Amino acid sequence: GAVVSQHPSRVICKSGTSVKIECRSLDFQATTMFWYRQFPKKSLMLMATSNEGSKATYEQGVEKDKFLINHASLTLSTLTVTSAHPEDSSFYICSARLKREKYNEQFFGPGTRLTVL
Amino acid sequence: AQSVTQLDSQVPVFEEAPVELRCNYSSSVSVYLFWYVQYPNQGLQLLLKYLSGSTLVKGINGFEAEFNKSQTSFHLRKPSVHISDTAEYFCAVSLPVPGGGNKLTFGTGTQLKVEL
Numbered sequence: 599g600a601v602v603s604q605h606p607s608r609v610i611c612k613s614g615t616s617v618k619i620e621c622r623s624l625d626f627q628a629t630t631m632f633w634y635r636q637f638p639k640k641s642l643m644l645m646a647t648s649n650e651g652s653k654a655t656y657e658q659g660v661e662k663d664k665f666l667i668n669h670a671s672l673t674l675s676t677l678t679v680t681s682a683h684p685e686d687s688s689f690y691i692c693s694a695r696l697k698r699e700k701y702n703e704q705f706f707g708p709g710t711r712l713t714v715l
Numbered sequence: 716a717q718s719v720t721q722l723d724s725q726v727p728v729f730e731e732a733p734v735e736l737r738c739n740y741s742s743s744v745s746v747y748l749f750w751y752v753q754y755p756n757q758g759l760q761l762l763l764k765y766l767s768g769s770t771l772v773k774g775i776n777g778f779e780a781e782f783n784k785s786q787t788s789f790h791l792r793k794p795s796v797h798i799s800d801t802a803e804y805f806c807a808v809s810l811p812v813p814g815g816g817n818k819l820t821f822g823t824g825t826q827l828k829v830e831l
Contacts, residue, residue, distance in 0.1 A: 604758070630816070641805065641821045642759075691758050702747065702809040702817035706758040 601625055602694050604707035611682055612715055619677045619710045621692030628694035631675040632704060633667060636689040648675045682714045719808050721822035728796055729830055736791040736825045738780075738806030747809040748789040749819070750780055754802045762804075765789060776800070801829045 601624040611617050621631055629650050634642040646656045646667050654667035664686075666678040675694075679686055689711050693704035720739045728734045740746060747766050751759040763774025770782040780791045789806060806822040 602758075632819075639824075639826075641823045644818070644820075647816070647818075689756075693759075702819055703749070703761070703764060704819055706751070706760070708758040709756070711756065 600696070600705040602692065602705045602707040604690075604692055604710050606710060607708060608711040608713070610713045610715065613683050614681055616678055616680045617682055617712060619679075619690055619692075619712075621675045621677070621694070621707055623673045623694040623705070626694075626696055627672040628675075628696065629672060630695045631669060632693045632695070633665070633675075633677050634691045634693065636691060636709075638689075642691060645677075679712065682712070684714045687712055687714045719806055719820055719822040721804075721806055721825050723825050724823065725826045725828065727828045727830060730798055731795045733794050734792065734796050734800075734827065736804050736806075736827065738789045738791065738822060740787050740789065740806075740808045742787070742808065742810060744810065747817075748780075748782060749807040749809070750774065750778070750789070750791050751805045751807060751821075752776075752802050753805065753824075759805065762791070796827070796829050798829050798831065800827060802827060 603622045605620045631648045633645045636642050645660045646654045648654045648667045648669040650669045656662045669675040689709050691709045693706045718741050722737045749764045750762040753759050762778050763772045765772050765782045773779045778793050803824045805824050807819050809817045809819050812818045
């Protein structure tokens with residue numbers, strides 16, 4: 599149980615285009631999903647916390663207009679990188695927390711490798 | 716402020732040897748602690764967690780960790796490693812944040828490289 603999927607697993611796009619990444623909890627309901635960014639050989643940096651039915655909470659320094667997050671249902675959150683540029687190239691990982699879970703144990707997706715040319 | 720420190724960025728070890736990956740945290744309140752493993756180009760997989768109770772926690776793949784409150788540590792150990800254990804290991808701490816909810820903060824990771 600507690601499986602999280604991401605789609606696509608990797609994407610290559612041209613500079614200036616927008617890219618949407620999906621994060622799904624496959625066998626549980628997730629009121630809260632998280633989006634992380636990971637640079638090569640670096641730790642995970644929390645970008646935003648996404649709550650179902652409400653606006654996402656962004657971490658300091660993360661541009662909300664550039665990284666649009668939508669959490670329309672209890673099993674799906676999307677991250678859209680708008681007007682992507684080469685510096686947005688990174689490994690994006692989502693995670694989901696079980697409904698009513700207080701310890702913040704998160705289940706992670708397999709990640710999406712974004713390359714902006 | 717809370718932080719998680721993984722003292723070793725890389726740990727080389729021979730196959731079948733024991734290994735310890737160190738993790739220290741700083742917090743003035745009770746914490747929940749996690750160890751995750753990440754294989755190349757993959758997401759994070761939970762190895763084990765400490766929420767409460769016994770300070771010795773056993774996880775998957777033969778790993779275990781001990782929560783030491785006085786030393787604010789949560790070191791990960793395995794008595795005999797295998798080549799397949801080669802991966803990046805992240806220690807994480809979950810703490811409450813203002814306004815409600817918890818936030819997971821990760822250490823910088825330790826690259827475990829198992830050699831023949």
